[in-house]
Amino acid sequence: MTAQAYSFVRTFEPEPERELCVDRHYLLCASAGALRLEAQGQAWLLPPARAALIEAGRAITVSLPQPVTTASVLFHTAFTPPPAAPLAVFDLTPLARSLVAECGAYGAADEPLDPYGEALFTALAAVAWRLAETPSPVVVPAGRSAELRRALRMTEDRLGEEVRFEDIADAIGLAPRSLARRFADETGLTWQAVLRRMRIMRAIEELAAGDTPVTKIAFAVGYTSLSAFNAAFRDLTGRSPTQYRESFH
Template sequence: MTHEAYAFARDFAAAPAAELRVDRHYLLCASQGALRLEAHGSSWVLPPARAALIAADEPILVAIPQSVKTSSVLFDVGFVPPPPAPLTVFDLSPLGRALVSECVDWPDADEPLSSYARIMFGALAAVAWRLAQDPSPVTVPAGRSPELRRALAVTNDRLAEDVRFEEIARDVGLAPRSLARRFESECGMTWTAVLRRMRVVRAIERLAAGEDSVATIAHSIGYTSLSAFNAGFRDLTGHTPTQYRATFRP
């Protein structure tokens, strides 16, 4: 029998990127730690209090940079409409969190849904599908060409350093002008803008990983000025790092 929906909670250890593809629409939530998701040339970070809505049969790459606790809700394609996009990451409202908790705690996961459970899963889908129409701005381009993907990887490895664009270009074997054109054509933004986003993503992962101070995190990702870090973080997320960390808690 094909169940209309089911849910489970699970812990995962840190792991490199691997493809995830399921035959149901998939709502993935982190309750502790953070994941990275990649699809269609973009990468997202998924910290606590956020959710990813993944369309059925959509291949995505999932990396686990640190141990995580997750809740997963899977919907049969005949039970709910298609998601608004193949992959969307968004803020999960208090109502959405409560519904996820209720669905994950449903005691008869291996049995057909009762009337009550069907209502709960249906309500969660309605809330998640609506929230998915306001996606997170915290994305980083993943690149298409091998040279640009290499440039992005090298940049990501050097976030704590005073990294220079000319050095990145040399490492990937391109002239700075040629690499700059790659960033504009494949990413739609400059290397400097991508670097800022990468640093915010790394900061979010560090904020989700533990209780390191904001100043410690800022220094670990290459900022020498706490005010510059706070401003850059707020520009992308709409919150200061301290405010953003506070949203992780129920």
């Protein structure tokens, strides 16, 4: 008999992007490190404080920029209703993280759940499905056209520098006005707004990677003022960098 739900805990070394598609609803989490995922023209970062709920059969692209330990849960489609959205990334509450950890004892996919396990997974599904209704705003667009994807890659490669929009446009062979229209049409955001999100996402990645001081991280992602970095971080995540790091543990 196929288990109604089971946990998957494993440690991975850094690796390039690959496609992931499973036949169950998938709660993808990291208990250590951080992983990146891309789908539907957007990209997210998953440190331990966050999770992605992915509908069964939905393909996503996953990459591991650093060593990561996953603590994920898979639900049979007959065990839970489909999520409200095909993909949602959200912050985990302490209750959700405790339930994910407790479900880690049930790792065999070919055994039925005992009553306690069934109650655990049912509770986790209820909590995760509710949290998924409030997705995280820390997301960056992936772009549809080749030109915009190049512009996004170049912007991300220069986060620690004094990056200028005009230089990005010149490097990909578009007038600044044309590239600005691409950003508006394909992302609904300005380049400056995307740059800000990229810097915060990179900062979250660094916060998850170790104990590098917040000031050093702020300068590494392109901010010249710690107060400006803290304000931008709080505006996007609702927490200070220090509070966000503390939520990983």
